Amino acid sequence: MATTELPLPALPEAPHEEPGGIVDWLTTVDHKKIGLLYIFTSFAIFLAGGILSLLIRTELAQPGLQTMGENTYNQVFTMHGTLMIFLFAAQVSTGLANYLVPLQIGAADVAFPRANAMSYWLYLFGSLIVLSSFFVAGGPAAVAWTAYPPLSTEYFQGTGMDLWIIGLAVVGIAGILGAVNLVTTIFRMRMPGMTMFRTPLFTWGVLVNQLLILFAFPPLTVAFVLLFMERNFGARFFDAAAGGNQVLYQHVFWFFGHPEVYIIILPIFGVISEVIPVFSRKPLFGYRAMVFAFFGIAALSFGVWAHHMFTTGVVYLPYFSIMSLLIAVPTGIKIFNWIGTMWRGSITFSTAMLMALGFILVFVNGGITGGMIASPPIDFAVNDTYFIVSHFHYIMVGGLLFGMFAAFYFWFPKITGKLLSERIGRWQFWIFLVGFNLTFFPQYLVGLDGMPRRIADYQLERWSSANLASSVGAFLTGLSVLVFLWNFVVSVRRGQPAGDDPWEGNSLEWVTTSPPPHHNFHHLPEVRSERPAFDRRHGPAFAGAGAATDPERDVDRG
Amino acid sequence: MQPRRRVPAVRWFAVTALALAAAGCAPNSVTEQGEAARNLYLLFLYIAAVVYVVVAALVIWSVVRYRRRDDELPKQTHGNNKLELTWTIIPTVIVLVLFVFTLQAQDKILDNSGQADVNVTVTAFQWSWRFTYEGAGAEVLGTPESIPEMVVPVGQRIRVKLVSADVVHSFYVPQTLFKRQAIPGVTNEFDLTFDKTGLFHGQCTQFCGLQHTDMVFRVRVVSQNEYRSWLAAAARRGSAGQPGT
Numbered sequence A: 001m002a003t004t005e006l007p008l009p010a011l012p013e014a015p016h017e018e019p020g021g022i023v024d025w026l027t028t029v030d031h032k033k034i035g036l037l038y039i040f041t042s043f044a045i046f047l048a049g050g051i052l053s054l055l056i057r058t059e060l061a062q063p064g065l066q067t068m069g070e071n072t073y074n075q076v077f078t079m080h081g082t083l084m085i086f087l088f089a090a091q092v093s094t095g096l097a098n099y100l101v102p103l104q105i106g107a108a109d110v111a112f113p114r115a116n117a118m119s120y121w122l123y124l125f126g127s128l129i130v131l132s133s134f135f136v137a138g139g140p141a142a143v144a145w146t147a148y149p150p151l152s153t154e155y156f157q158g159t160g161m162d163l164w165i166i167g168l169a170v171v172g173i174a175g176i177l178g179a180v181n182l183v184t185t186i187f188r189m190r191m192p193g194m195t196m197f198r199t200p201l202f203t204w205g206v207l208v209n210q211l212l213i214l215f216a217f218p219p220l221t222v223a224f225v226l227l228f229m230e231r232n233f234g235a236r237f238f239d240a241a242a243g244g245n246q247v248l249y250q251h252v253f254w255f256f257g258h259p260e261v262y263i264i265i266l267p268i269f270g271v272i273s274e275v276i277p278v279f280s281r282k283p284l285f286g287y288r289a290m291v292f293a294f295f296g297i298a299a300l301s302f303g304v305w306a307h308h309m310f311t312t313g314v315v316y317l318p319y320f321s322i323m324s325l326l327i328a329v330p331t332g333i334k335i336f337n338w339i340g341t342m343w344r345g346s347i348t349f350s351t352a353m354l355m356a357l358g359f360i361l362v363f364v365n366g367g368i369t370g371g372m373i374a375s376p377p378i379d380f381a382v383n384d385t386y387f388i389v390s391h392f393h394y395i396m397v398g399g400l401l402f403g404m405f406a407a408f409y410f411w412f413p414k415i416t417g418k419l420l421s422e423r424i425g426r427w428q429f430w431i432f433l434v435g436f437n438l439t440f441f442p443q444y445l446v447g448l449d450g451m452p453r454r455i456a457d458y459q460l461e462r463w464s465s466a467n468l469a470s471s472v473g474a475f476l477t478g479l480s481v482l483v484f485l486w487n488f489v490v491s492v493r494r495g496q497p498a499g500d501d502p503w504e505g506n507s508l509e510w511v512t513t514s515p516p517p518h519h520n521f522h523h524l525p526e527v528r529s530e531r532p533a534f535d536r537r538h539g540p541a542f543a544g545a546g547a548a549t550d551p552e553r554d555v556d557r558g
Numbered sequence B: 001m002q003p004r005r006r007v008p009a010v011r012w013f014a015v016t017a018l019a020l021a022a023a024g025c026a027p028n029s030v031t032e033q034g035e036a037a038r039n040l041y042l043l044f045l046y047i048a049a050v051v052y053v054v055v056a057a058l059v060i061w062s063v064v065r066y067r068r069r070d071d072e073l074p075k076q077t078h079g080n081n082k083l084e085l086t087w088t089i090i091p092t093v094i095v096l097v098l099f100v101f102t103l104q105a106q107d108k109i110l111d112n113s114g115q116a117d118v119n120v121t122v123t124a125f126q127w128s129w130r131f132t133y134e135g136a137g138a139e140v141l142g143t144p145e146s147i148p149e150m151v152v153p154v155g156q157r158i159r160v161k162l163v164s165a166d167v168v169h170s171f172y173v174p175q176t177l178f179k180r181q182a183i184p185g186v187t188n189e190f191d192l193t194f195d196k197t198g199l200f201h202g203q204c205t206q207f208c209g210l211q212h213t214d215m216v217f218r219v220r221v222v223s224q225n226e227y228r229s230w231l232a233a234a235a236r237r238g239s240a241g242q243p244g245t
Helices: A021-027 A031-060 A070-104 A113-135 A159-188 A201-232 A246-280 A287-301 A305-312 A317-326 A328-342 A351-373 A376-382 A386-416 A422-448 A461-494 A532-548 B007-025 B032-065 B081-110 B224-237
Strands: B118-125 B128-133 B138-141 B149-153 B157-164 B169-173 B178-182 B188-193 B198-204 B216-222
Touching (some): A021 A031, A031 A070, A031 A113, A070 A201, A070 A246, A201 A287, A246 A287, A246 A351, A305 B178, A317 A328, A317 A351, A328 B032, A328 B081, A351 A376, A351 A386, A351 A422, A351 B032, A376 B032, A376 B081, A376 B178, A386 A422, A386 A461, A422 A461, B032 B081, B032 B178, B032 B188, B118 B149, B118 B178, B138 B149, B157 B178, B178 B188, B216 B224
Antiparallel strands (some): B118 B128, B128 B138, B157 B188, B169 B178, B198 B216
């Protein structure tokens, strides 16, 4: 099966003529451009959600109501959660996936380029529908991002709530469409020689993440449809007085809601699994174990939803408790394999690597407190307090953002042909690390002390110092994002040229030019291990080593 | 080299200090049931601190010890099945042990098989609380502006029957280390046995609309004699909407 240059499937001979300008961006079906559209759109939403979070921290910096009334505060945190979870967190990785997956598997595009474009535009318009609720009478929804009925049905009048439901339902459909496309792409479009067990870990992360979307988003869409019917057409699914059941909504919502966490974090696990080997100059430790851990997490993630409902008093606690606790096992496997990758490596502290290390340190913290609240007696104490807020921000802000910035620093040179400034990047990293921990660590303490979430003001004076620290930290975190934007602007304009392979990468995207041509590759190397770019760079001397480290062969273990 | 070697130790102290700070901030429980939760929390906390220190030390050790010094390619190891097995089995065992302790604590906390000494029906509504003393004809009704007090005797088993009049709320007294949702159409029952007298802060923790922030109450735990005279006085007043005493 060894030939040196493989013929590419169905590629144009001549360089593709690329029309520029706005019309091209509006009509493109190129996975790279759609990926960038996803990334820019979701990042803009991230900035909006971030500003809302700073409003929250401004209000809570000291006791009393200073900057806004209760209603505005309720709208602000509802929209903060909505923008961040539905419109940013799950979407930015879809953007990265769109750009990178075809490159990593040696394909010219995704399986369904037009469906891909449709999925992006549905996402954009769904988001705009949600955002339009800021401009209607009564303003946006003020029901928390979970939108529990009957608060979100009978008790919250106003068009904002309906726009929220419709917009998010459209975004959900976009997600399902995108998942069909990416799953098909990964299963069907891999180049010859790229077996599943030679596929880069980021692509594996995306595969499992998109499979989760495929199973978790339909129930979400159902929940939204039921909610909409209950609000507008007098359906009584969740109304106990008419034989309905409020808890039913909680079940359906969290059946989506918990897998959503893994939808957000699995591609980031993939990013970390790409970054650490490259900057340790070693192959990923335990490739297969990492893949199995992805599936372990994914499978368990559908059996844990009711740990969000321990305090309802109407769920079977032991089952959901043990399933939630067990997630620590595959997650631990990932952490230890990353450490195993760095062990006896040759480590360079690029900004991408620093972000990956920051990711491990904060993610483990969030994971451990996740284990605590998987235990119902502890959850009874801290559920719906700032302890929970801190826990999931350690996962979402810590995990997702450190991972996302690692990905930005790592792949920016591939996308633009220029390097992001490492000097500014280090500044960003340290400001972010300090700001982040200053924001969220005090929230653990104040949560243990009983401060509930989603309150506009707090009655107990002793909560004020932790809240002030948290607010200062939030603005530091905001500053670190500004530093990143500054770095982006500076580097796009006059960043150092990156060349094709600035980091000595492992996967196929480092073989092509930066930025890649329209059809991605002029030439593809032979794929004989999970590190085709490494094999090519180190030539025949390491060809043997490359073959030996091929996870496809179950030899030379231990 | 010397200062660099000390980094894990510094980290150890920092994390231990933070862990102790966290333990200090866990409220001392004022109920028998809460004591079980607090002990379980501390067990989790200590194990969590050890796990975190081990992981952080391994990360910091490897990035300090194995930073790039030359261009030589390190040995291309790619896995070790024995290690994989080790770090699968050890966490599984830890998790199972924690699960057993979880079950024990949970049984203690949720046990409401005994005979209750005081029965209180707690009705959550937008945006305050009503405490109805079953069989005593006493009732306390709050508003967002006048904070209601639930007066209960120390050392006796209080059975709370929790219902909601409108949307989902959650009954939470931080120092009992316990909360429960009040869900329309669902009646939730649980027992609290206070072992300390005093005045304790309570609050709704499930977001319930405009004035969720103001849905505050207090629990006043008094001696059994004081409770009897308070109850008699409250019964005379009837349900006149008097907030507290």
